[in-house]
Amino acid sequence: MTGPVPAPGPVSFAGLRAPLVVGCSGGADSLALLALAAGSLRPVAVYVDHGLRPGPEREADVSAVRDAAERLGTDLEVVAAPVAPGPNLEARARDARYAALESVRRARDATAVAVGHTADDQAETVLLALLRGAGISGLAGMPPRRGHLVRPLLGLRRRDTEAICTAAGLRWVDDRTNHDLHLRRNRIRHRVLPELCDTAERDLVPILARQARLLREEAELLDGLAAQLLARAGPDAPSTRVLACAPRALTRRAVRLWLGSPPPSAGDVERVLRVVEHRAVATEVSGGRRVSRREGRLGCSLASPP
Secondary structure, three states, rough: OOOOOOOOOOOOOOOOOOOEEEEEEEEOHHHHHHHHHHHOOOOEEEEEEEOOHHHHHHHHHHHHHHHHHHHHEEEEEEEEEEOOOOOOHHHHHHHHHHHHHHHHHHHHHOOOOEEEEEEEEHHHHHHHHHHHHHHHHHHHOOEEEEEEEEEEOOOOHHHHHHHHHHHOOOOOOOOOOHOOOOOOOHHHHHHHHHHHHHOOOOOOOHHHHHHHHHHHHHHHHHHHHHHHHHHHHHHOOHHHHHHHOHHHHHHHHHHHHHHHHOOOHHHHHHHHHHHOOOOOOOEOOOOOEEEEEEOOHHHEEEEEOO
């Protein structure tokens, strides 16, 4: 069993208690997170198997996580979460992975689930959001904490996590799919971001990560103000007069908050704003829902079948 490994940069385990579930893929980022948490948080290394990796590659992943767990003296769980090939594979695999990690957290009565996203991942996420045309919340990237999910390594670089693994004597695997340029994130990582750094003549990763942090602070402030506005308007059937009297940017966020899940698109929100501003009587939004105005208040119901 190896001793505690110092971090070469800012790592935040604030507010966390043992035990901690750590998602481990076998890569340097997740194994470094496991090594840093091993000092005091009694982490449980969890490898989630989606059934998408060829047998030898899966075995190499599991072997790297098992070796790290044995060296660090931590528990290990291998959890099956099958995902069928098809559209939106990355998003579906991510959702299945987080659900599997959360199930282990509940079973272990752990305080949180930690994943090893770094500043490099944050910069890529910001650029991906920019390509989607996201607003402030999307450009704020990944939050350090959302519910039980925490990201302690957002202040580190990938090279830092490799240094941590080397110092701890841990062997990591390099997933070949991380070099598949058919995946948009990989094109950002290997082509777009290096080209942008070359054009700017400086490393843009810390700049993009800093911008994400600043935008997140502003987004959280606006969300708080939007929640207050929605509370004044009436959270169930909000008053269009109260909503319309607020700054439109704030009303937009209040409408998004009121619509809830499934998350509304920008077009959905704009159509509802037309109802708020008495430029339309009703509109349909995602999730098969219909938003209408009656006696100065918004209502939401399932749209009638065709």
